Amino acid sequence: MVTWMPRVVGTDRACSWERQRRVDGDAMMACGGVTGQAHGRNIKPKVDEGRMKMAYERLFSGGEIGGLTLKNRVFMTAAGCALCEEGGVVTEGLLAYYEARARGGVGAIVTEVVRVNEETGVMNAHQLCATGDRHIGEIRKLADRLRPYGCRLFLQLHHPGNVTHPGLLGGRRPVSASGLPSLMSDQAVDTLDTGQIRSIVNDFGDAARRVQEAGADGVEIHGAHFYLLHQFLTPLFNKRTDEYGGGHGNRMRFLKEVVADVQAKCGRDFPLLVRISVEDYMGERGYHLDEGVKICQDLEAMGVHAIDVTCAGAGCPGRQSLEPASFPQGWRKHLGAAVKELVGIPVVSVAPVRDPAFAEELLAQGQLDFVGSARCHIADPEWAAKARDGRDSEIRRCISCLKCIRGIQNGLPISSAVNHVCGREGEAGRRWGISDKQEAQEE
């Protein structure tokens, strides 16, 4: 990610919506006073009927991950939406939010960060959870809701490590590899001992087993963005002198144990992705692409089914993992390409991409196997369907203003500067997520 630094907020949504108005105001300023209306549903560009055909053959050809078929190469990477009730109770709002993206044609969705541990693993009071068997039924609601659209569902299993706050942990200190605070705070942090590491390994495996029982298509282990597993992988946070610190093999140990536990509890055939920051972008303090690729090779050797390539993470000064508009489309495509060159399993990668034509080009160049993007689909849940049908001019483009992530960081539900429906798809009586055209036809 994502530069999530959770704030401790009350759970009163009325209060949240009050604050939402202020964030909306900021975002308007950030994009030069452009209104949601100007970017939103009132724009009705002419549809070129002659182009109503499969416009991008590679983007809309089928693919496979771990024996699971995917109907196309459009892959919605994880994005916190914070639409759960506290305790991981799935709401209609969350179901409708994801359903709109599935209906809009994406081939696969990775959910937001899913909690695997209640003591030290809380990232957001309103995140999805897989910490108890009571959550199996909650996750099943989401799996059942997406299945009719042929959209594959992966849950992203996550522990924040030092990127959280005692207020979310019942007063406990956050934990990490070596007691170092995150890049976003000077919060005191405890060092995990071996017993605690083994217990968290067990939590990841148990959570994966629950996801499998709930009928989801697979899991993604979040090994990136300077969260707990990445905190062990990178010398930036890992200063340990035991078997979990030092050389590459020791720093890999925690992640490898998590992978092995998931495989032991779910079987080696259960589709398993791992998200890896293949470059820390922290100079000499972190690791670089050569080690990032080596991590991916080690995971392939263990039987992981796909790598989701990303970079850097929470608090990274350059904001490379969730870039503002100053970064050009495709600036980090070389990261996915480097992994693809040296591993045989499928590579999902954020380039990043905004236009379908650019996505098609990356596939044609063999730079990745699945086109990872979050904000394309936050900004326009029908991005994929419009691209598929040659309606590119109708796509409501993400302007990389970062309003969505700032809202989540402030304890608000997901929203977008260019999509006023985002996060409200489930509001009673509304038919959000259906295109203007469909709506007009059906009225």
Ligand SMILES: Cc1cc2nc3c(=O)[nH]c(=O)nc-3n(C[C@H](O)[C@H](O)[C@H](O)COP(=O)(O)O)c2cc1C
């Ligand atoms: C609001 C928001 C929340 C995000 N939450 C997560 C998350 O929970 N887990 C994760 O791995 N990445 C998360 N990301 C990062 C995205 O998956 C993606 O890597 C990043 O946004 C860059 O790709 P994009 O420009 O296509 O959005 C989030 C991004 C956004 C915008």
Ligand code: SF4
């Ligand atoms: S998806 Fe996020 S970054 Fe993109 S326009 Fe919407 S609020 Fe801005």
